[in-house]
Amino acid sequence: MFTHKTFSAIAGLLLATSLSATYGQEPARYGFGTPVTQEELTKYFSIPADGRGLPAGSGKAADGAKIYADSCAVCHGEKLEGNPAKGIGGDKLIGGRGSLATKTPVKTVESYWPYSTTLFDYVKRAMPFNAPGSLSDNDVYAVVAYILSEAKIIKPTDVMDAKTLPKVAMPNRDGFVPDPRPELDLYH
Amino acid sequence: MKRRENVFYNEKAQRLAEEMILAEKRHIAERRSEAEGCDCKEGMFPRGNTTNRRRFIFAAGSLAGAFASAAYAQDKKAPPGAVHFDVPADPTKEQGRAVAADGGYGSRSQFETEVRWRFPTANEYTSWSMTPLDKMLGNLTPSGLHFERHHGGIPTIDPSKHTLIVHGMVGTAKKYTMADLKRFPSVTRKYFIECSGNGLTEWNKPTLKTVQGTHGLLSTSEWTGVQFSTIAREVGLKDGSAWVLAEGADAAVMTRSIPMEKMLKDALIVYGQNGEAIRPEQGYPLRLVLPGYEGNTHIKWLRRLEVSDKPFMTREETSKYTDLLASGKARQFSFDMEAKSVITFPSGEMKLPGAGFYNIQGFAWSGRGRVQSVDVSVDGGKNWYPARLESTPEPICTVRFSYPWMWDGKAAILQSRCTDETGYVQPTLKQLVAIRGSNGPYGSIYHLNAIQSWAVSETGDVSNVHA
Numbered sequence: 001m002f003t004h005k006t007f008s009a010i011a012g013l014l015l016a017t018s019l020s021a022t023y024g025q026e027p028a029r030y031g032f033g034t035p036v037t038q039e040e041l042t043k044y045f046s047i048p049a050d051g052r053g054l055p056a057g058s059g060k061a062a063d064g065a066k067i068y069a070d071s072c073a074v075c076h077g078e079k080l081e082g083n084p085a086k087g088i089g090g091d092k093l094i095g096g097r098g099s100l101a102t103k104t105p106v107k108t109v110e111s112y113w114p115y116s117t118t119l120f121d122y123v124k125r126a127m128p129f130n131a132p133g134s135l136s137d138n139d140v141y142a143v144v145a146y147i148l149s150e151a152k153i154i155k156p157t158d159v160m161d162a163k164t165l166p167k168v169a170m171p172n173r174d175g176f177v178p179d180p181r182p183e184l185d186l187y188h
Numbered sequence: 189m190k191r192r193e194n195v196f197y198n199e200k201a202q203r204l205a206e207e208m209i210l211a212e213k214r215h216i217a218e219r220r221s222e223a224e225g226c227d228c229k230e231g232m233f234p235r236g237n238t239t240n241r242r243r244f245i246f247a248a249g250s251l252a253g254a255f256a257s258a259a260y261a262q263d264k265k266a267p268p269g270a271v272h273f274d275v276p277a278d279p280t281k282e283q284g285r286a287v288a289a290d291g292g293y294g295s296r297s298q299f300e301t302e303v304r305w306r307f308p309t310a311n312e313y314t315s316w317s318m319t320p321l322d323k324m325l326g327n328l329t330p331s332g333l334h335f336e337r338h339h340g341g342i343p344t345i346d347p348s349k350h351t352l353i354v355h356g357m358v359g360t361a362k363k364y365t366m367a368d369l370k371r372f373p374s375v376t377r378k379y380f381i382e383c384s385g386n387g388l389t390e391w392n393k394p395t396l397k398t399v400q401g402t403h404g405l406l407s408t409s410e411w412t413g414v415q416f417s418t419i420a421r422e423v424g425l426k427d428g429s430a431w432v433l434a435e436g437a438d439a440a441v442m443t444r445s446i447p448m449e450k451m452l453k454d455a456l457i458v459y460g461q462n463g464e465a466i467r468p469e470q471g472y473p474l475r476l477v478l479p480g481y482e483g484n485t486h487i488k489w490l491r492r493l494e495v496s497d498k499p500f501m502t503r504e505e506t507s508k509y510t511d512l513l514a515s516g517k518a519r520q521f522s523f524d525m526e527a528k529s530v531i532t533f534p535s536g537e538m539k540l541p542g543a544g545f546y547n548i549q550g551f552a553w554s555g556r557g558r559v560q561s562v563d564v565s566v567d568g569g570k571n572w573y574p575a576r577l578e579s580t581p582e583p584i585c586t587v588r589f590s591y592p593w594m595w596d597g598k599a600a601i602l603q604s605r606c607t608d609e610t611g612y613v614q615p616t617l618k619q620l621v622a623i624r625g626s627n628g629p630y631g632s633i634y635h636l637n638a639i640q641s642w643a644v645s646e647t648g649d650v651s652n653v654h655a
Contacts, residue, residue, distance in 0.1 A: 029422055032368040036353055036361040044353070044492055046433050046443055048500045089310030101516025105628045107507065112518075115501045122503040125441040126340065129311075132439045176510060179522040182556070183623060186526075188611045 047121040051166030054120065057137035058161035061154075064146025067139050071128045080150055090129070094151040097171055110151035114176055116168035120144050120160075141165070205395060205629065207308040212401045215305045216537055269332050270298040296332075304333055305400070313341040314440070316383065318404025321551060322532040327579060327588055328378070329407035331462050336469045337383050337405070339504075340439030343489055347465075347473035350437070352457065356495035359424025366473055369459065372414040377456070377479075378585045380408040380553050382525045384482035384509060384634040391621070391631030394652040399535040402640065402652060406553070408586045409470075411477050412460030416451045416493075425495060433494040433502075434476050434487035444485045445499035446478060450523070454479050457490065479584040480555025481523040482634070484509050511632040514625020519632075525555030527614050528637040529562055529589070529606035540648035543597030548575075553586040554608035561607050564591040568601035568641065568655045569616070575604065600644045601655045614639055617654060 047053045069078075075090030077083050082092030096106025105111075109119055124140045126132050135143070145160040154160075154168055266272035271290070276282050304317035316337040319329055329335075336342075347366045355361035383405035389395035396402050416432075425448070432451045436442040446455070456477040459466060466472050471488025478485050484504055499505065499521070511519040529552035534540055552562045558581040563572035575589040589604070606614045617638035624632040641655040 030372060031422075032371050033362040033364040033422070036355055036363045040363070041353070041355060041361070044435070044494075046435065046494060046500045046502070048496070048498055050498075084310055086310050087312075089314070100512060100518075101514070101627070103627060105512060105516070107512070109507075112507060114506055118501050118503055118506050121443075121500075122507075125443070126439070126503075129313075129340070129439075132340065132441065175517055176506070176520040177513075177517050179519050179524075181522065181524060181526065182610070182612055185623075186612055186615050186619065188607065188613060 045121070045124070047117045049115045049117050049166065051117055051162055054117070054162035054165060055137040056162065057141055058159050059138050059140070059142025059145050060159045061142070061146045061149035061156045063139075064142035064144070064149075067135070067143045068146050071131075071135070072143065075129060080147065093147055100172070100175065108151075109147055110153065110171065112172050112175070114170055114173050116144070116148060116153075116165050116170055119147065120165060205389065208389065208396065208401070211305060211308040212396055212398060215400075216397065266298045267301040268303055269296050270300065271295050272298050296330075302333060304335060304404070314339045316385075316405060318400045319407045320400045321403055321406065321530070322399050322535050322538075324532070324551075327408060327551075327586055328462060329409060331409065331464070331467045331470070334407040334409060334461075334467065334470055335381075335383065335405045337385075337483060338438065338440070338469070338488075339442055342468050343438045344468070345437060345473060345489060350473050350491070352474060352490060352493065354419055354423050354493045354495070356433075356493075357426040357429040357497065358495050359426070362423050364419075366459065369414055369457065369474070372418050374412055374414055374460075375456065376410060376412045376460070378408060378410045378582055379477060379479045380406060380584065380586045381477070381483045381486055382406045382528075382553070382555075384484065384522070384525065387636040387638075388630045388633045390638075390640075390652075391617075391633075391636060392626055392629065394654050397536045397652055399530060399532050399640075402536070403530045405483065406551070406586070408553075409461045410463070411456060411458040411466075413456045413458030413474075413477070416455035416457060419457065419493075420452060428497045429495045431496045431499045433492070433496060433500050434485070434490060435492040435494070436471070436487045437489040437491040442484075442487055442489075442504065443500065443502040444487060444504055445496070445502065445521075446476075446481075446485060447521075448495070450478060450481065478523075480525055480557075482509065482525055485523060509634060511624065511634045512627055513632060514627055516627075522635060525553075526635065526637045527554035527556065527559070527606045527608040527612050528552070529559075529604040529614060530640045531564070531602050531604050531642060534602070534644065534650045535642055536650055536652045538650045540595065540644060540650065542648065543595050546593045546595055548591040548593045548602065550575075550589055550604050551586045552577075552589055552604065552606040553584075554606065554610075554612070555584055556612065557609040558583050558585075559587045559606055560609045560611075562587075562589040563605045563607075564589075564593075565603045565605070566593060566600045569603050569605075569639070572605065595644070597646065599646055601653065602642045602644060603639050603655070605639050 045053050075083050075088050076093055080093040083090045092108050094108055094110040096108045096111035099106045120140060141160045148154045149156045302320045302323045306315055306317045309315040319333050319335045350366055352364045386405035387402055390402055430448050431445045432448060433443055433445050458477050459474055461470055466475055474490045475488045476486050476490050511522050529550060531548055531550040533549040548564055552559045562575040564575045565572050575591045578588040581587045615638055620638050641653050643651050643653040
């Protein structure tokens with residue numbers, strides 16, 4: 001394909017042969033943009049399974065229960081059973097363990113999610129759906145602890161923080177396989 | 189759990205299935221009333237030649253989501269994206285409209301009524317709308333009809349305040365304004381984008397009736413922007429960098445992890461779509477385009493790229509966009525959109541007026557390269573004949589195909605089958621289900637690229653079938 005880079009390479013050759021210095025010059029770096037300070041980056045986060053980037057703070061299920069009732073239950077149900085009503089459509093958050101290989105799989109945080117860190121990351125970034133990013137880090141830890149405790153993945157007394165959360169063993173941790181496609185059977 | 193024939197639905201899935209059938213029905217009814225008072229052949233979804241006031245009032249009431257634009261609310265006589273003008277008895281006998289009286293930006297004709305319709309998820313802020321593929325008059329999708337999928341609504345972003353931060357395992361973390369990005373060398377390329385959930389209703393039984401419903405999460409645009417490789421050279425990549433997290437500036441703060449290999453191969457950071465700035469629904473002012481990857485990864489309203497040694501296991505690459513198999517295991521990072529095709533004419537809910545000649549038409553595409561060839565069958569896959577490609581196939585771009593068909597008036601089953609340049613042949617649904625299983629109401633949900641069947645009855649009615 002005739003890309004900009006091949007174009008530059010050809011232009012470079014032309015330069016060498018014609019000694020014209022006015023055409024096709026490309027600097028090693030354009031130098032656009034401005035360097036970003038560490039401080040500017042503090043408002044961003046994305047937390048992989050090892051918990052890198054988890055903030056300070058902590059929470060436990062008892063506190064989370066209250067936050068859940070105030071900020072989540074209207075859309076996800078009093079018992080975390082989900083609320084499919086029009087205008088709401090909050091997912092069911094617990095249950096469904098052991099259902100994935102059946103005709104009626106139920107995918108929830110409890111039955112399907114491989115990593116507890118994903119729950120922290122997602123709730124902090126996108127929930128409550130109508131006021132995303134409004135919870136403090138302590139509140140996120142607490143509500144995550146509540147969901148995991150209701151799912152019987154952790155004990156109600158367990159404290160969730162940057163150290164303990166990544167160690168939570170999710171039931172479907174080994175439930176994922178890499179994409180094996182392309183499938184050779186589907187070739188000519 | 190309710191049981192529906194041999195398909196199991198939980199309460200949520202059952203409700204969704206019923207809702208979407210209803211929504212599609214309303215859309216079909218609207219099109220039918222559009223055809224009324226038109227002397228074109230019945231039911232072939234003719235383009236109406238009169239503006240029908242009643243129709244638009246009906247549509248406004250029934251398809252509130254799709255039609256809820258302020259402009260439309262003010263002027264009930266013109267469809268979305270159009271302005272109403274009185275029609276003169278003879279346009280050659282009176283002056284037309286003054287040049288540039290539209291303020292300098294044109295709109296479509298008031299007689300063109302095609303719209304995307306929204307899939308009736310319970311929550312209209314996390315939902316999707318479908319492109320009317322059967323009404324496309326070319327290969328590119330008009331920007332205003334490009335399908336949508338948002339997880340937290342469409343944000344309004346001032347481009348003068350928008351920046352892209354590139355950081356993580358890089359030499360120098362950098363922040364780019366839109367003006368900075370536009371100074372870099374750019375490329376312009378045509379690519380399709382397809383949501384991997386396209387056709388999710390069709391795994392276990394034919395559910396939606398029209399091609400807009402079964403295949404409408406597919407659109408093609410010409411995209412303009414900067415190659416990620418250009419930016420990577422600028423910031424430098426540290427040893428061991430293997431993944432890039434892309435993050436959007438919407439209420440979902442959408443995130444996906446993308447393999448570095450892909451990012452360096454052909455990822456684009458685009459600001460242009462079909463010759464103008466990308467539409468708000470498509471990520472204005474900036475989006476990622478990952479040719480051939482599932483739509484969800486083409487992060488819109490792109491604000492941040494974080495280079496990493498590992499994927500981030502975001503919600504959209506664990507809870508969603510993973511493909512559950514019969515074994516209960518799920519495929520993760522199943523990015524490629526495999527070769528696929530569909531006949532758009534004739535397609536579901538159309539009616540052929542009688543035996544005779546029909547130019548079968550459709551689209552074919554592959555996320556792994558160019559379309560090599562398309563075959564058409566009119567007997568449910570027993571015999572295949574080569575279709576005509578209507579333009580030179582480009583990599584990871586749709587191509588229109590056609591096949592001249594003399595219909596003898598007997599029942600027929602129309603299918604198309606795409607082969608891409610890698611030699612991959614679009615599978616039958618049976619082949620796909622044998623590999624993936626069909627647990628749950630929507631099977632493995634994502635990546636349904638099976639051959640589509642449309643049955644033509646002796647009366648000329650066209651319907652969605654599994655054959």
